[in-house]
Amino acid sequence: MAQSAISVDAHHEHQHDTFKLLGFWIFLVTDCIIFACLFAVYAVLRTHTDGDLTGRELFEVKGFTAETFILLASSFTSGLASLAMHKGSKKQLLGWLAVTVLLGLSFVGLEITEFANMASEGAKITTNGFLSSFFTLVGTHGLHVSFGLIWMIGVMVQIGRHDIDSLTKEKVTIVGLYWHFLDVVWIFIFTVVYLLGVM
Amino acid sequence: MGSHENHGSAKTYILGFLFSLLLTAIPLWLVIQHVMNKTALTVSILLIAVLQLIIQFFFFMHIREGEKPRFHVMALVLGAVMVFTIVAGSIWIMTFNSQVH
Incomplete structure (x- = not known):
């Protein structure tokens, strides 16, 4: 009797977790739609340079290549973090999350440097349609990454306090999904904005 | 498993x-x-x-x-349809704007 009650509880809890994860997937889909709108605007406005510098002159291959590889590596290390979590190793989990945060910070640092360099060359968000859409698209992604960093540090603090339990496990899984999703969005920024820009 | x-x-x-x-x-x-x-x-x-x-x-x-059923996959498929509609539709309709060339 008691045993069956426990298994019913476990079943409910499990279903609850599944729904939470589904809710997060639905959030990711809606976030995808935001980025789709920004990509559409960029695709339409990328030729509207009003006689100013184009992407070919403004984008630096070294800079955006470094950003891309750093973000790819951080997506990998956040995967290793979730692997360590399922093995039950708190030390490894915190270690890989810390590496992910450091890679994320260097990505944001590079992006800020890139934006500052562009602004100093006179390429500001108010300059023309191309640059307005560029800064909005890439900046929105950068804000997502920055928010993800704060979130990930918060999750690390919680793991430090409560160890790996069902709640912290769920949080690591969700922040990991978010992080991989940002990597997917960046792949398209890398291809559509930078590669097509310097082509 | x-x-x-x-x-x-x-x-x-x-x-x-x-x-x-x-x-x-x-x-x-x-x-x-x-x-x-x-x-x-x-x-x-x-x-x-x-x-x-x-x-x-x-x-x-x-x-x-x-x-199963994998609702998150269905949500992703719906998302893909919307993303395609927004991006391809915007690019297509804006080709009718003479300023975009």
């Missing part, structure tokens, strides 16, 4: 990472070396980006995981 217990292994993560590195290096090389004409190049790098997305979804985000 229960389907919800499948969180991937070190091997799938490493394999996924190697694939994603390769799929970043190839388009970069193609663009820098200008090995094709512009249209072929554009199509190739966009296709490689889609491949890269598939790698992330399967190797890192484990979309095959979870109990």
